[in-house]
Amino acid sequence: MNRDDAKSNRSVFPDGSSVKTAAVAGVVKVHESVVASIIRKATCSVPGVIRLAGNMLVDNIAEFVGSNKVLDRSINIEMGENAVNVEVRIIAAYGVFVPDVARAVQTAVTAEIFKITGMQVPRIDVVIADLEDPPEEDVAVIDE
Secondary structure (H helix, E strand, O other), X not given: OOHHHHHOOEEEOOOOOEEEOOOOOOXXXXXXXXXXXXXXXXXXXXXXXXXXXXXXHHHHHHHHOOOOOHHHHHEEEEEOOOEEEEEEEEEEEOOOOHHHXXXXXHHHHHHHHHHHHOOEXXXXXXXXXXXXXXXXXXXXXXXX
8 A cells, every 4th residue: 555545535445436434544445244244135135045044943943042053054255355255055846947946046146245245255055955845935825
């Protein structure tokens, strides 16, 4: 960092953009848990994804006591300076074309991470851990 940068009133983000600020110096960092939340939401929004993979019993107990440890087992993140490599483990719906679902997860996660953080995603591995029947729609029963 040169002297001019130290005196600058600009915040520089991973995408190279900057914003003029009022006499504030410092660095903006994105925590791994933020990236994990983005990955979880983007992945679960893809049609054909039932949920993130994990042990249902352990995950349910962890959720009951307020732990997010399912992310530790389902999402692996390697943070870099301006990039993040990702591995996400999912349960897909039985009957979907798995390569299409995996590509859709890659596209959704990459786009969402860039949109929210400005970080690049050079690599995203999608592991299909299992297939499950999709949840049945709530169908109203009509008595005749």
